[in-house]
Amino acid sequence: MIWSIVSDSSCDLRVSDFTSEKVLFETVPLRLQVGAREFIDNDELDTRELLTAMDAEKTASSTACPSPAAFARAFEKADRTVCFTISANLSGTYNAAVMGREMVLEEHPEKEICIIDSKSTAGAMVLLIRKAKELMEADTQGDFAGICDQLRMYQAALRTCFTLENFDNLIKNGRMRPLVGTLLHSLGIHVIADATPQGTIHVADKARGEGKTYKAITELMRGSKDCEGAHVVISHCENLAGAMKLKEQILKDLPVKGVDIISCRGLTTFYAMEKGLIVGY
Incomplete structure (x- = not known):
């Protein structure tokens, strides 16, 4: 049974900083448009270069959420997946993740995929990821629904x-x-x-x-x-x-x-x- 945690790239946790023998971790990157340049928010992105480009650009920059297909590709890699997204009131990322979930379940109805709106970003999402890892690594009963319930309660307490x-x-x-x-x-x-x-x-x-x-x-x-x-x-x-x-x-x-x-x-x-x-x- 393969467990996985998926997050969009607003979580500030790099894949290279996540280690587990039992749980996979993947971030689905957002895209940042600065003038004619597009930056992909993955582990290789140089944030200093991004800031320099934004400072030089006179027009407004923008962001784009991941596609449903990008989330679907991440969800296909495990039997049980919990996904955290940036606040749905700030981005369309949550909706894209939900659509990605439906795409996967059409082909693989046996998979279990839980999407949780962090209602936040950055460090709060890191805390959610760490909590999910802790619960998944400690699980011996395959209690996916119970873990998702605990994570929803934990999310509600974060600020x-x-x-x-x-x-x-x-x-x-x-x-x-x-x-x-x-x-x-x-x-x-x-x-x-x-x-x-x-x-x-x-x-x-x-x-x-x-x-x-x-x-x-x-x-x-x-x-x-x-x-x-x-x-x-x-x-x-x-x-x-x-x-x-x-x-x-x-x-x-x-x-x-x-x-x-x-x-x-x-x-x-x-x-x-x-x-x-x-x-x-």
Whole structure:
């Protein structure tokens, strides 16, 4: 019996960082269009090259979700598959995965495929993948439905927040007025936002300077859930120093179990931009 975890590439976990003797892992890449160039969000993508291209491009860049066929190819490789996607309220990726599932089940009705909307992205999806791996490796009864139920409950308890310093992409895509973006940047103001339970984005706060920003993030985390024993994943976009400082603040302020730091993949780099930090917990 072959178990598999599939995710779209917004999860920030590289395939090369996943090891298991029992469970397969695959990411289905999104595509990023910057001017005439297309970037495929796989393990080989150079995020620094992506940022440089976005900085040089004067027009709005865009993203495209994977095709149903791409998900179907991933689902065909195992007997039992759990798939996590970026929030369905932010992308059509979830719907593509559902269509891919139906394509496979038409030909292979014996396969079991569960699609879970993470209602988030980045570190929260990493936590879901790690939880799925743990449950699959411990399973001795082949309890696929039970594992999927546990993962849905775990997803409902996860939270995401993030902070931005660079607003160029928001401005180019018409989501922020140039004057506002310039003013925020010149004043050193960081926007702090979180994901709602429905998977939409809510601007929660603004802070001036790193120290106040990281303190505001831990206060937001404290107010959103009981963080006792929580696992935390910080994704950073070319900002390891900032991620280390935020980790220190989280460990100081909150009773979490541990904090891991990973670098953004292409999709999260596209939206977080340079120095952006995304926290899944």
